[in-house]
């Protein structure tokens with residue numbers, strides 16, 4: 436039932452949700468040996484949200500979707516596809532189906548997509564392919580993570596970085612020009628060991644011929660300096676390639692919207708591209724690194740505050756575990 440083959444992609448709504456409880460740097464310094472001064476000067480982070488009580492990936496993702504659908508003026512029953520970019524599902528079999536049910540999006544097919552902190556950008560490009568082929572008209576794309584579940588709260592090199600949250604966008608087919616102007620995606624598994632949330636199990640014999648390995652995922656480990664070097668080298672490159680594919684110059688970019696990993700990374704990437712600081716979107720101070728959620732969460736904040744305006748050109752880029760990195764150049768509405 437292909438229809439509208441060759442349709443363009445429009446981003447017509449966004450929404451977000453964060454846990455109610457904030458943990459500031461002073462609070463964290465009661466958990467590990469650190470200080471507000473160290474965290475703020477090395478990362479730009481002042482506080483982060485932590486999911487507690489009834490809050491979970493499904494609840495945050497569902498609220499973000501409801502806000503995005505409301506902004507877009509789209510009924511949940513009209514959604515064709517729900518893509519949930521996450522590395523921290525409530526259920527390893529996938530959480531997208533629970534979001535579909537909670538929204539009442541009865542027609543939608545729903546599945547999870549895992550590409551760590553690149554998940555939103557990889558998801559945006561994936562969603563666009565379904566729209567461009569004419570397979571689906573309306574897609575809900577969510578970036579959501581609850582990294583606090585898997586943070587090593589005894590490791591001061593990593594636990595200061597992460598927070599929880601969710602963001603969502605509504606994408607629709609349009610005959611009025613494709614607003615996804617260009618993209619470029621990459622992976623390099625040879626560096627996968629520098630950022631992990633890895634399964635570790637123990638083998639035990641089940642029968643004479645069979646061994647099973649069971650265990651659980653282990654808290655996040657990271658080589659911070661390696662990831663930092665990777666980001667400041669690869670992210671400007673991938674944005675330049677995506678701009679080339681979009682056939683626009685860097686001076687036509689209204690907003691640089693990077694995965695919110697570290698303020699120093701955002702500034703270094705902006706400097707390399709020659710993008711001034713007032714065009715670099717950052718909510719690092721209030722939310723920290725929320726993995727797949729960080730781009731749509733910041734997008735929603737900048738749209739709702741009226742800073743991002745219809746027609747603005749946004750250069751977005753995600754990067755992180757895998758390693759994965761990618762950029763998408765799109766216009767808001």
Ligand code: UT7
Pocket residue numbers: 468469470473474477478552591592593595657658659660662663666696697700724726754755756
């Ligand atoms: O989504 C992608 C995820 N990851 C990233 O984007 C991470 C990229 N990397 C970074 O953001 C930085 O590498 C960090 C912020 C994680 C660390 O900053 P750094 O400047 O690379 O610090 P470092 O690990 O080299 O540590 C410098 C010093 C060390 O002390 P010594 O060995 O020089 O005496 C650490 O023990 O700072 C110490 N340190 C801390 N001190 C106070 C490390 N973490 C802390 C801390 N509080 N939280």
